[in-house]
Amino acid sequence: GIAPAVHAQAAIRWRLASSFPKSLDTIFGGAETFANAVRAMSGGKFEISVHAAGELMPAFGVVDGVQNGTVEVAHTAPYYFFGKDECFALGCAIPFGLNSRQTTAWMYEGNGLKLMREFYAKYNIINFPAGNTGAQMGGWFRKEMKSMADMKGLKFRIGGFAGKVIERIGGIPQNIPGGEIYQALEKGTIDAAEWVGPYDDQKLGFNKIAPYYYYPGWWEGGPQLDVFINQKAFDALSAENKAIVQAAAAQAHVTMQARYDAVNPGALKQLVGSGVKLRPFPQDMMNASFKASMELYSELNGKNPSWNKIYADLSKFRAEQNLWFRFTEAGFDRFMQAQKL
Amino acid sequence: GIAPAVHAQAAIRWRLASSFPKSLDTIFGGAETFANAVRAMSGGKFEISVHAAGELMPAFGVVDGVQNGTVEVAHTAPYYFFGKDECFALGCAIPFGLNSRQTTAWMYEGNGLKLMREFYAKYNIINFPAGNTGAQMGGWFRKEMKSMADMKGLKFRIGGFAGKVIERIGGIPQNIPGGEIYQALEKGTIDAAEWVGPYDDQKLGFNKIAPYYYYPGWWEGGPQLDVFINQKAFDALSAENKAIVQAAAAQAHVTMQARYDAVNPGALKQLVGSGVKLRPFPQDMMNASFKASMELYSELNGKNPSWNKIYADLSKFRAEQNLWFRFTEAGFDRFMQAQKL
Numbered sequence: 001g002i003a004p005a006v007h008a009q010a011a012i013r014w015r016l017a018s019s020f021p022k023s024l025d026t027i028f029g030g031a032e033t034f035a036n037a038v039r040a041m042s043g044g045k046f047e048i049s050v051h052a053a054g055e056l057m058p059a060f061g062v063v064d065g066v067q068n069g070t071v072e073v074a075h076t077a078p079y080y081f082f083g084k085d086e087c088f089a090l091g092c093a094i095p096f097g098l099n100s101r102q103t104t105a106w107m108y109e110g111n112g113l114k115l116m117r118e119f120y121a122k123y124n125i126i127n128f129p130a131g132n133t134g135a136q137m138g139g140w141f142r143k144e145m146k147s148m149a150d151m152k153g154l155k156f157r158i159g160g161f162a163g164k165v166i167e168r169i170g171g172i173p174q175n176i177p178g179g180e181i182y183q184a185l186e187k188g189t190i191d192a193a194e195w196v197g198p199y200d201d202q203k204l205g206f207n208k209i210a211p212y213y214y215y216p217g218w219w220e221g222g223p224q225l226d227v228f229i230n231q232k233a234f235d236a237l238s239a240e241n242k243a244i245v246q247a248a249a250a251q252a253h254v255t256m257q258a259r260y261d262a263v264n265p266g267a268l269k270q271l272v273g274s275g276v277k278l279r280p281f282p283q284d285m286m287n288a289s290f291k292a293s294m295e296l297y298s299e300l301n302g303k304n305p306s307w308n309k310i311y312a313d314l315s316k317f318r319a320e321q322n323l324w325f326r327f328t329e330a331g332f333d334r335f336m337q338a339q340k341l
Numbered sequence: 342g343i344a345p346a347v348h349a350q351a352a353i354r355w356r357l358a359s360s361f362p363k364s365l366d367t368i369f370g371g372a373e374t375f376a377n378a379v380r381a382m383s384g385g386k387f388e389i390s391v392h393a394a395g396e397l398m399p400a401f402g403v404v405d406g407v408q409n410g411t412v413e414v415a416h417t418a419p420y421y422f423f424g425k426d427e428c429f430a431l432g433c434a435i436p437f438g439l440n441s442r443q444t445t446a447w448m449y450e451g452n453g454l455k456l457m458r459e460f461y462a463k464y465n466i467i468n469f470p471a472g473n474t475g476a477q478m479g480g481w482f483r484k485e486m487k488s489m490a491d492m493k494g495l496k497f498r499i500g501g502f503a504g505k506v507i508e509r510i511g512g513i514p515q516n517i518p519g520g521e522i523y524q525a526l527e528k529g530t531i532d533a534a535e536w537v538g539p540y541d542d543q544k545l546g547f548n549k550i551a552p553y554y555y556y557p558g559w560w561e562g563g564p565q566l567d568v569f570i571n572q573k574a575f576d577a578l579s580a581e582n583k584a585i586v587q588a589a590a591a592q593a594h595v596t597m598q599a600r601y602d603a604v605n606p607g608a609l610k611q612l613v614g615s616g617v618k619l620r621p622f623p624q625d626m627m628n629a630s631f632k633a634s635m636e637l638y639s640e641l642n643g644k645n646p647s648w649n650k651i652y653a654d655l656s657k658f659r660a661e662q663n664l665w666f667r668f669t670e671a672g673f674d675r676f677m678q679a680q681k682l
Contacts (some may be wrong), residue, residue, distance in 0.1 A: 040584035055584035109603035135673040216672035243381035247588035254595045255449050265661035317682035320606035326678035331557035332476040337667035341660035
């Protein structure tokens with residue numbers, strides 16, 4: 001039998017603050033996968049309770065919460081915190097950055113995780129990749145976007161860092177919480193709104209009031225979710241539990257992307273069936289957005305030494321990844337996408 | 342303190358037979374990642390020793406080895422075993438099948454894992470996804486392939502199931518172990534050979550004797566590696582250790598793909614720098630190969646009831662995935678690949 005001393009010794013209870021509501025089963029689900037795996041692997045001796053945004057702290061309060069030890073762990077999209085430092089965006093997604101697989105490769109087998117951990121250490125945080133949505137959609141527009149000129153003065157609900165680029169191409173970025181977007185779009189307070197992709201967007205019903213659905217979401221080609229863990233809480237874990245946390249995060253990482261990929265096609269089909277007009281962004285708008293993004297990054301290189309260091313590595317990795325992906329990966333995908341299947 | 346009874350009770354030793362040589366650090370490394378994670382999470386109480394191909398049994402003997410309990414676990418590419426039953430290929434890669442992300446989505450969040458486990462149960466095996474190489478290259482050719490006609494009579498070293506399609510388009514598939522390919526290609530015993538991708542291929546030096554390097558490897562758009570575990574050995578594990586095995590496999594799954602993605606670009610650059618001629622397969626060859634593959638699958642539907650059942654699900658999933666991936670994922674990638682980065 002097992003000695004009672006072992007039980008008593010091993011009991012660990014953590015609280016996890018998510019930046020997401022329970023209704024987003026995809027992305028909120030990533031935190032649940034993580035916590036369930038930790039519980040199962042530890043035989044219930046390491047329990048992490050998962051709390052939706054607003055339950056313990058606001059969605060955008062979770063970095064403060066982990067930093068000051070109010071909670072041991074958060075599950076979030078790091079780019080929400082670019083206002084503290086633009087480098088948070090580098091750990092998640094920047095306009096014209098990496099796609100999902102490339103982000104994972106940079107983190108696990110490039111210098112990404114090492115560089116981001118150096119940065120997060122300033123906030124008493126150690127991070128583990130724990131999910132990705134894949135390339136997001138460009139969002140819902142009340143009117144058709146025929147060229148770059150249509151961006152001028154457009155009030156566009158867009159999350160976080162990407163707003164800096166929207167401003168540079170003539171748009172007016174609006175920061176509106178998820179629950180209030182529908183009403184703003186319906187009333188015409190805003191002209192367009194981006195959220196995530198077909199499966200999550202469908203729940204919010206944007207197709208009823210903004211029929212044009214644009215792609216690609218060039219500001220998030222593969223945004224990564226992370227678990228942010230208070231460094232002191234992590235350091236206090238046994239070597240076994242540290243390894244358990246790492247593997248549980250990897251499990252959440254792989255299953256969240258799989259879940260998005262599995263559920264998006266059906267949602268897109270239903271949306272198109274309901275009359276949604278699926279459109280690519282005009283080429284001149286793509287080009288202008290790319291140019292504006294590169295100019296922004298150049299300016300940040302001069303202002304923010306951490307950005308300069310991390311972005312130099314990321315952009316070199318990005319160039320190499322695209323050189324490779326354009327041949328066999330893109331060749332295979334392009335052929336398959338052209339077939340009648 | 343910990344009671345001695347707990348220690349004695351928990352000591353588990355497994356042997357893992359890999360189908361790969363140690364020299365393939367990418368793919369052999371997946372088994373090491375898996376075993377190291379299990380060891381770390383269990384505090385050394387669950388030890389898996391990792392053995393290269395040939396050490397305990399031949400590369401292609403590992404399914405028999407797990408089935409009859411000679412080893413508890415194998416790490417392999419299931420399509421090697423299509424001679425036992427074509428369904429093994431469905432759990433790994435078939436010509437014009439799914440890409441890496443789509444395979445993972447089908448397994449974790451579609452019906453893939455459920456259907457494959459039903460099938461593997463006949464072999465006393467329970468499987469866990471544990472790696473993917475991404476889309477492989479189409480291989481090394483001594484002469485340029487200008488059209489479909491150049492496939493006629495071509496002696497092509499190609500692994501496993503894809504040979505059935507090569508035959509149908511006029512080629513002569515050759516099954517030659519990795520270590521003997523170079524000599525066969527140098528002597529002209531064969532005209533072409535495929536292996537994996539730039540990083541693994543570079544080690545074997547094919548570029549010195551067959552200058553044309555083709556893409557895409559349409560017969561393996563995202564081949565999955567698995568850990569195959571003897572069902573009785575798995576059933577004997579505690580719930581904690583079962584969860585540890587699952588998470589360790591997920592960790593191997595995500596890190597192997599990341600590793601391939603991180604190392605392939607540099608190898609491709611070096612190969613091209615050494616004079617390799619990178620070429621897409623001629624369009625008529627792609628089309629004929631696709632047609633021949635679909636005909637083969639129709640025939641198998643009539644002959645093999647398990648194939649019929651699993652392929653029906655996979656092909657429906659494939660159609661939906663390509664519908665979705667062609668818009669925002671492909672749109673983002675295509676734009677990025679066209680930029681000067």
